[in-house]
Structure formats: structure tokens, C-alpha cells
Amino acid sequence: MIVKDVYINAPARLVYAFLTEPAKIAQLIGTEADVNPHPGGLFRIVATATDIIRGTYLEAVPDSKVTFTWGFEGEGHTLPAGSTVVEISLHPQGAGTRLNLVHRELPAAWRADHVAGWGLLSGAPQPGRRRRPASSVQPTASTVQGPL
Numbered sequence: 001m002i003v004k005d006v007y008i009n010a011p012a013r014l015v016y017a018f019l020t021e022p023a024k025i026a027q028l029i030g031t032e033a034d035v036n037p038h039p040g041g042l043f044r045i046v047a048t049a050t051d052i053i054r055g056t057y058l059e060a061v062p063d064s065k066v067t068f069t070w071g072f073e074g075e076g077h078t079l080p081a082g083s084t085v086v087e088i089s090l091h092p093q094g095a096g097t098r099l100n101l102v103h104r105e106l107p108a109a110w111r112a113d114h115v116a117g118w119g120l121l122s123g124a125p126q127p128g129r130r131r132r133p134a135s136s137v138q139p140t141a142s143t144v145q146g147p148l
Contacts, residue, residue: 002103002111004118009096012063016090019066043068054081065089070103079110 008015018024025033030047037043037060045053055069069082084105091098106114 002101002106002114002118004101006099007093007096008099012090012092012097015097015099016063016066019088020060037066043070056082058085063090079107
């Protein structure tokens with residue numbers, strides 16, 4: 001399991017948009033996204049020319065929470081599409097948002113890559129900028145834990 005807790009200097013409504021709107025998701029990770037942020041809706045991101053993330057939204061509560069399954073498209077992939085669960089909660093804090101992420105059911109072999117990948121949250125875009133330097137975020141906790 002991966003747990004991340006980051007402060008993002010942007011309101012929850014904007015952070016939520018970066019988790020649910022295709023163009024904004026593509027700014028944060030990958031090159032394109034096809035999403036339908038409703039329970040049962042598609043969550044698909046073309047991360048690289050060879051890695052396509054695919055899952056299903058389990059929960060989408062405007063400006064406060066998204067939960068979706070996560071894995072990679074492709075026959076025989078060692079982390080199949082929809083095989084793990086990502087839960088992201090947003091909590092207004094001052095002028096910004098405290099983002100809590102929990103990535104469950106992630107096999108040990110994939111944890112280091114995903115800790116690094118979820119580090120993208122530290123560079124989450126702000127209004128008027130494509131990517132924000134990591135130095136402008138105040139991460140408070142990031143842990144990797146064993147299986148549930």
C-alpha cells in the first residue's frame with residue numbers, strides 16, 4: 001500500500017478538476033485521458049507510448065473525493081487493468097488543499113515505481129502553470145506499507 005499526504009496551493013475544486021477532466025489529467029500525467037468520473041465510468045490514461053493505465057471510477061464526489069481502480073492495459077501485464085484501487089480525498093486547508101492518497105492492493109514489485117509516479121502530485125499544476133516545481137509544495141508524509 002502507498003500512502004501520500006500533500007498540500008497543494010490550489011482550491012479543492014481545481015485539484016478535483018485535475019482528477020476528473022481529461023485535458024487536466026493529461027497535463028498532470030500522460031499525453032491523453034478518457035474519463036467518465038461517475039461510479040462505473042471509465043478511467044483511462046495514455047501515460048507513455050507503451051503504458052496505458054485503465055480502470056473504473058468507483059466514487060466521484062465533487063471537490064472532495066475520487067476512488068478508481070488502476071492497472072495497465074495489455075494481455076498478460078503483471079499489473080492488469082483495474083487490479084488495484086486508488087482513493088484520493090481532498091480537504092480544504094487555508095488557501096489550498098490537503099490531498100490524501102491511498103493506493104491499495106499494489107504488489108510489492110510495483111511499489112517503488114508507483115511511489116515515484118505518485119510523486120507527480122508534488123508537481124500538480126496550479127492556475128496559469130502547466131507543471132509546478134516540487135519546491136512549491138509542502139509534502140507532509142509519504143509512506144510505503146506492506147500488503148493490506
